[in-house]
Amino acid sequence: MAAVPSSDKSARLAGLLSRIALGDQTAFGEFYEATSPHLYGVALRILRDPPAAEEILQEAYVNVWHHAGSYEVAKSQPLTWLTTIVRNRCLDQLRRRELDTVTLTADDDDAPAYDLPSDTMTPAEMLLAGAEARSVRDCVDALDAGPKQAIALAFYQGMSHSELARHLREPLGTVKSWVRRGLEKLKSCLDRAGYARNE
């Protein structure tokens, strides 16, 4: 990938993955040590449910052990690859949960089932801090306050449109258009900066 600079950490993780593909248990343990706090941080913020987040990680690492050989170095960095998988599973579960409980929770409130350790950064700050490369940071920074906050809360905490509307105390239509316009703007800015290519 042209845009993402490969780091020592990625090279080390890719090396561990190729040893895991050969059944190296020590490499698997090291890979777990190096990646699980990041993945758990991502999963727990979205699900707010430690047993559910642990279960998603459990499946992810069982898959790493069995499929480390199918990881393609050329396509993405190991942690990006794994984070994408974990985020997807968390979102699948979160959205499915909403579908299951939609008729049950007459008195649903905003209180999360689990309190996260208080973060020193807000989701909007994470959005900026996460964009390591300068042009990505510029693109995120260029978003208006509303869209920026909506995208950050959706991305890091898995909020749906209606949760965003409640949390930000804005009409649903406003929030939906913030998300849509924010993503469009982010896309054209990032693509101009050469951040993602269509394959």
Add this chain to the structure above:
Amino acid sequence: MNLSRPDRLPRLDALAAEYVLGTLPSRARMRLARIARTDTVVAGAIRTWEQRLALLTEAVPPITPSPRLWRVIALRLGLEPVRPAAAGPWWSRLAFWRGFALASFTAALALGVTMLTQAPERADQPIVVVLAGPDAKPALLATMSRGDRLLTVKTVGGAPVPPDKSLELWMLPDGSPPRSLGVIPATGVGRLMLPALPDVALARVPALAVSLEQAGGSRTGAPQGPVLYTGAVQRMY
């Protein structure tokens, strides 16, 4: 709806963006994921968005999961449940290596020659046991993978379970008494841990069975109630 038609690309791109962001509602989310499995244009739109947003996860503050998580993963995969990096320098871990050598030796004995011939890419090859009653209609599916001690049971039929009773799953080994795998939920999906990886645990087990027990399962270690369902374990090699 054919999303990959050129005139619908802007619509596809918007859907892919909200899929990756996470704001797509459940049904739309599942539908798009299903289409992406066969439609490379749709899959490509999603992957491009994943790459765009991937950098944003870098700053998420890490949270160390409970040590229990690694133990469960190691247990499922039949690995030595010691966390190498947390255990200090290698020379302080002689006990670990000794234990490990012994465990591998025992496992090798149990596996015999099959270990040498087992292709690693078949580690997640599914093993499915269909459990049915006398009417031959499937009541439960028990699913495992070769490289994983986790067994998943799913109710697909069968009679309702009275509230004061429990279903219990048993291995029926050749020439020895039934061995309990644990109580399974009356409906839906349950997860149990096999005593070893399937190749070992089921090596001499031609069948699984489900009995109806008092709530919480048999207290004696042997089935007390009637056997409701049985299913043959297909030979794996």
